[in-house]
Amino acid sequence: MINKIKNNNKNKGQVAVIVLLASAIILTLGLSASKKAITDIKVDTDEELLKEAFNTAESGINNYLNNGSTTYSDSNGGSATINSTDIGTADTLTSEGKAQPNINQLFWLVDHDTQGKVGTTYYTKNVNLSIKVDNDFNGAIKIDYFYKNGANYGVSHSGYNFNMATPIVTGFVYSGSKTITFPIAAEDSLLLVITPLGGSTNITLSGPSAFPLQGEELTSVGTAGDGVKTQIKTRNIYQIPPFFLESITAKNIIQ
Secondary structure (H helix, E strand, O other), X not given: OHHHHHHHHHHHHHHHHHHHHHHHHHHHHHHHHHHHXXXXXXXXXXXXXXXXXXXXXXXXXXXXXXXXXXXXXXXXXXXXXXXXXXXXXXXXXXXOOOEOOOOOEEEEOEEEOOOOOEEEEEOOOOEXXXXXXXXXXXXXXXXXXXXXXXXXXXXXXXXXXXXXXXXXXXXXXXXXXXXXXXXXOOOEEEEXXXXXXXXXXXXXXXXXXXXXXEEEEEEEEEEEOOOEEEEEEEEEEOOOOHHHHHHOOOOOEEO
16 A cells, blocks of 8 residues: 555656656747747848838938938938048049940040039040950950030040950951050040940059049948948949930031
8 A cells, every 4th residue: 555655656756757847848949939039020120120221321322412411311210421532533543343244434534513514624635545454354345535626526436356256346446455545636535435345344544644523432321220230332423415425326526
């Protein structure tokens, strides 16, 4: 009888231990699931805040372009700070990273006024400019050179292939060097439009004197939520007046 009571107590003790172990496992699983849910929510929240910060930074740049304000805030509590850095005023100009195929790269040879309109101070006359592409670039470049001769505006067109075996454009001059020498004559120089064809490449333009101001590089830092920040950069290059575009298809002089 005494042994039976002892066995019952022993069995009850084992059951209690099993119940405690099962409870601990369930609690651990529950805490783990709760932690994962909290982590997922935090990740989703961070991603959303990053998107908000990016949108705020982008809106800040648009606001700067519209009214020149270097600060911006939105109705959701987001804010952006915009910083402007001049592009140009040195004897070397570069494309913004690799210039993509068929995308025009603008290099101004004349100044602009405070409203962004073409000015009257022209680049040095009777000099040679150097146009350099990447050493592994085997495509071609098209060059449209805009100038002013008295009251007339003109444009000349030229092109260079960098692969003799398979030229990109028939009729373009073959160049065994990745650096092109481009002469500037006695006219008033306005603009070089350089377009890569058949591939992407960095483009570097060098000259004997400083080039005019080309525009500005804008850096916008957007902030959202509890200090989540995103930074974006963009180039605001002076654009081509409409009558310049008409002259791209002209053979020589336009009125």
